[in-house]
Amino acid sequence: MVSVSKLQLLSKLSDGTVEDFKPTVSDEGEVAYPETEDLLAHQDGTSIEALDALAGRGFLHKEYTTKVYICPSCQADGLQYITACPFCEDTHTIRTSFFEHEQCGFTAQSEDFEIGDHTETQQCPDCEKEIDSSNITIMQKQLCKGCGESFDHPSHRLWCLDCFYLSEPEKATEQTLYEYELTEKGENWHEAQVGTRELLADEFASRGFDVTLDAALQNDEDGDELYKVHIHATDELLNQRIVADIHSAVDSEKIKHISTVGKLFHAQPLLLATDESISDDVLQIANQHGVTMLWVDQSGSIRRYESIDDEYRPAGNIIDRLSSAVGFTSTKGD
Template sequence: MSVVSSRTLRLVAELAEESEEAYRPTVVDGVVVYRSAERILSDDERPHEALEALAERGILDRTFDGKVYLCPECESEEMTFTTACPDCGSTHVVEREFIECEGCDRAAPAAAFERDDSEIVCHECNSTMTADSVERSRQYVCEACGEDTELPLNALQCTADEFLSAPTEAIERVLYSYELGANGQEWLEEQLRARRVVAEELASRGYNVEEEATVTGRSGTDHHLHVHAADDLLGERLVATVHELPLTEDVVGLIDAAADLDARPILVSTLGTVSVEVADRAEREEVTILTVDDDGTVSRSYEVTEDLTDAPSFIERITTALR
């Protein structure tokens, strides 16, 4: 199961809040990019992979937008379909009407025969044919080398450098758009509910609480926190981040922020599951792990698993509940 980061959750929130109608692709320098998603994710997160992971889990809906073909020579997307001569490769191939002579069996363009309203005369054998009885066909003539063929080559030509390539040689890029899925809104609400529940729990214990707070540390670094709580009288500060399934990098980021803010770190898993590596790192660094139960209570009870793919996602849980 793919793990959703905090910034990836923001991708879903943008759709739910209608800040973005959908994440749509564009091709830049031969690469499919999602500009609006790039603005949300960190530099080391790849928009396509993040969006695809959300689509695989039913949080986002993926729509096929088509394909673009890039020039294998210059990677321009200005490729147009054309036909080419199989003998010399020229694209100056034109479909013509051909006539087959009944006397010498020669097939040639209609312009090579002398015609009037009722008769056609072959210049090679002087056979005369009636216009109604003659056999006609359509063939392609290369105006560059004069060769004719029943089936020219299919090709793509780059309008930027005129490079000609077979369709199978062009660089194919598949385009998808991503919109909020059927379960996406409910999943998002579950993640945001967990943050709210943690904030309310700390507020009930007398802390001054902020949700989605950006706090500047002693180093001058701004830290984005899901929950920031402070007791000015006692001089105590708590910082909490909420994740569906926390990664080691989430723990490291929380530890760094807590040290810079002189605060106690709290890690919250909305699924109540963490990996062995995360649990060990949290214990060594004195990070408190909490979970938010389905009834909205905060507890210190959580499961430790060797493999995060064994943990059921929220989508799997609500899908099972509806059966």
């Protein structure tokens, strides 16, 4: 399976809560996927990282929508296009009328020629010759209000609304944004994984445990930090607690995650692997972290997943405690 948060993203699409995940860009240039923000835990990364991870496994289809640019100074997204003076980089530039005296080539703003409404001719401020509309050329140019320089073409810049850094476009990081929708593969995979989760939850419930699916656990010492697990099962009478995750592909990070949650909340950590091809190396890592591995046989029974090598078997006291409290049969690798 995937993390609890990513599974919840797939569930939102599967049950029709949302049709797809669309990006929004605020007036300040901040990119967000509103339908995902409240679900993701810190270990899932950003919304884009989580959605791309699901798309990478073929569970989501991504459709191009637009691009944004990342500030090279503070890493904020959604830079705003702006023009600037090529001489001093001031962004206060305006497009205004300039007059050029054709005989001497003097060029200045129209008001510098002091052409009044009631004057048919006037002098050029540079050569002091009389001029009229027949010997001047009117043109549009950019004028910098910062340094006073005029120019034909401003510099193109991207402006960060967070730190106010002006960046050359080629120095900003381009980020492509997509819409994400559930694929048929994602739908089928989600259905199978949710079914396995419910199977394990039913096992706990049948043995008197109170079961919570997609549990978000909070440790008082960590403040607002939430730790999400696929299943949290408790038996207050026996003072027993279990945290369990279900994954199709198991690696050391998934083992360490459920082990950490188990230690923080004084719970027995379990990990159910839906892919039977679990190596002894993975089982050894699980054993080292006190995590009991489970699997589902063809009859739908949940069993402990043990290594053929006795050295890598979970410690006896863990097995004994689980056998009495949960009642899983142990045959895998025996």
